[in-house]
Amino acid sequence: MINDFHYLKPASLKEALAMYAQYDDCKVICGGQSLLIVMRQGMVAPEYLLDIKHVKELSYIKFDDKDGLRIGATTTHREIEKSDVIAKKYPVLVAMEEKLASIQTRNWGTIGGNLAHADPAGDPGPVLIALKAEIKFGSSSGEKTAPLDEFFVDYFETKMEHGDLVLEVHVPTPEPKFGCAYQKFNLLDSDMGIVAAAASVTLNADGTCKDARVVLGNAGPVPLRVTKAEDLLKGKKLDDALFAEAGQIASEEAQPVADIHASEEHRRHVLGVLTKRMLKKAFDQAQKA
């Protein structure tokens, strides 16, 4: 059962940050899609809940060709899924959102909440890292920006300290020959991934690989970048054999934990398959771009 708590409802970001700084045993709630579950299980029982759902200044999707995409922290998954500009410029984000839980969850859950919760099985993390996103967070004493892959520290832990709120996700404008793909492996389409892989590929004008990213979901304490696989691809003319080799590396570098849904061996195997497939898909996109 959910414990009794004091409910705080700031009207502005400034007020929210001030309140958060003031109360020690305080958790931030916006969509509540992650927090309410752990509260119901009694795993989290804060004295104060700070509800930032009504802080409208954090709810936005902005895009310009130079600066790229900026998504405010309290923007819902459903808003991202339904955004025309994101569909046009970052289709992988829409595809990811379409399979993130159910419509009900996407209507409530927010991008900031998802990233702050830092569940390594979360969908947005690996995709946004593959897209080279940065995250802006801050408290009443100032703002910080970090590449998203450095933001996650451990299971359910980020660089943020008490008093920090996620403010914005920034995704740079894709380079000319760029592709990005994401797929999770699960039993039900709307489930979190048993494992997942995101990959992005940037090509030089001569068709060789300028840059690549491989990011695994639910394969360790944080969304896991497989730099060894990325390094393998950079500078080379890409082909299926290289993708298979990169998959093999991902499979070895992963640190998945077995549970009733899949053994460690099966998780490693599928991570290899997904990595190979997503690299190929990203590569095909980059070639066509």
Next chain:
Amino acid sequence: MSHAKYSVINTHVHNIDGVAKVTGRATYTFDVKLPGMLYGKILRSPHPHAKIINIDTTRAMELPGVKIVVTGKDTLGIKQGIWRRYEELCDEQVLPLEKVRYIGEPVAAVAAVTEEIAEAALDLIDVEWEVLPAVYEPLEAIKKEAPTIHEGVERNVNVTRHIEWGDVDEAFEDADYIREDWFKCSGQAHMCMETRAAVSSFTPEGKLTVWASTQSAYYTQGLLAGVLGLREGDVRVLAPYVGGGFGGKFELDAAMFCSAVMSMKLFKPVKVVFTREEDFIASKRRTPMFYYVRTGIKKDGTFCARESRMFSNGGAYTGMGATALYLSGFFHSFPYKWRGYRYDGYRVYTNTLPSTSMRGFGAPQAMFCSEQQIDWICADLGLDPFEVRRKNGHTEGYEVPGQAFIASCGLEQCINEIEKWVKSKGKLPANRGIGISSCGFMSGGIFNWFDSPYSFSSAVVTINVDGTVELHVGCQDIGQGSNTTMAIIAAETLGVKVEDIRVHSGDTAHCPADLGAWGSRQTLMAGNAVKMACEDAKKQLLEFAYAEMGINIVYDLDIKDRWVHIVARPERGLPYGELVKKALRAKDGQRIMGRGYYTPHRKGMISPAYSYMMQAVDAEVDPETGKIKIHEVMTAHDCGQPINQLGLIGQLEGAASMALGYAYLEDMPFEDGKMMNPNLVDYKVIKAPEMPEAGIIEIDTYEPEGPYGAKEAGEGLTNPTAAALGNAIYNAMGIQMKELPITPERVLKALREKKEVQK
């Protein structure tokens, strides 16, 4: 046989309680709230097997708001079971006195002024345990050195069942080819939308009223009276709306028992509602089964003999397991003619959640083994699986030796239709296949282990002055739409409209006794009772019509669409409403009342009638990850005369979702007796995005024993699916799946093993 023209039967009738449900006005047990009501919670065993040395409730009683704490010592300590006729199978004390046999078993119950206080009080009950060695798998539990779960039960064998006909050994000798396989079928949670729930109210007059989420108000009444030391007539059970049953809700459960025990001590209403976790770990489940199947066949595809042995994981108590044990063995022979057939089933106690009946009643497991093995045999011998099934299938007039008589059977047409459908699909892409499976199912059980002295089904119909109809039935609507089915049968028989009928059900004080909603029995059995009651009432009405109309006695009269008329001259007649008024006056004001009942006689051992079907599943496998995608399910189905088209579609789709879940998603893994996924995140039930198209082809047959020719139409549809999916995967990938559920990991393992063999 050609059917009469029906006005209501086989039309699209929306559930008569649909509006109440979708507008939230339907009162389920969960919604019942009485003045002064207390809330009960149950303390459950953390051990799979342990002696209760002492239970100290002092600290819990001291918590403000707590009104009572009860343990087994506060009960009559009666060992109960639904197989009332057989004392040795009544093995479950709902609050045990001496020891617990599975994790989650009730140990004590608390009633308090709020649910929160009751919950908090559970932590203050101090139980002293002596933990005993435990055993979880039937093949372990049956060993000599295994711990004893029930004193005096040797090798933990709870029940055995032997079915045999023909000279099996001789028939095997005639076989050109014999194949044997082992299979492992998993358990499955009933996963009712409404968890087990009860509100009990005992008053100083000595009367107990219980609202319960049950599949049979009558069974609940009888079982409660038995364990509480009350007369059946002093217990009233109400179940106006029930949020699903699927075979898991016709035994006595801890919500009913604990709420009643506490209410009787306090003279106050007490409500107990299981959480979803409690429903998973401490209700009951589909019976997990190990099957050994040996089949002998001639080169030309003629079946000779089958011999099977089955070991089921019975869990801690008998429940309905004894019936599932028999029915699994019986339907394992279906729907084919065997010269020799032999089945030996062993139900073995283990220290896990008790197993019981669940939609299909042991048949889905039996078919998973049988129907896959038949396809493999066909492949081994180069035979056509459709042809082999046609050649050996049941036909009208066949007698399953000593077991059953088949009065109607559309199996051959089912096979023909599915064959056409499969062939129309043409060549499929790589890694995709269609699998088939045929089966049959019963239309209600003949067995009377409950030892009911009442008719199996009864109905009473009374006609009001304005022509509206009160239909009282004991059959239980649990969401499957039986009230609507009964209303249709009543409206058709009386010649009125569905909206003229008010169905009264789920109340033992006002409705006649009926065994309830299990074993696909209500359409046939309660349907016959309703038809008989309405014919009785209609006959009385028509007697007045003859007098009123002054016609030649050789003319037949009938009522259709509220018009009483001469059958040969339909334009000559009078309105039904007018006739009712006159009949009432002529009877000195007595209402027209009809009575009907059904009890099977001379219908063999199992059931009065059998449905038949063949199903095809179109599925695709990702060869690298093992993930399965279901594209489509198509079923050709002989349920006799369908009563309600919409209801039938609902049953088919519901069955497909449940049976596909069983086939490739749902699992109940245990570690040291603890269920590892008692929540809806980790227990995988099919959701809308996974649900494939599920079509139906109705085969026209007429069952002489059924009301208007109707048979079973909902439960049997769960039987073929796991096997059909297995066969689809076999056809797509060439791998044989012998264990349920068919998970991606098991698919990949089978693919690897296939590669090894090919090397």
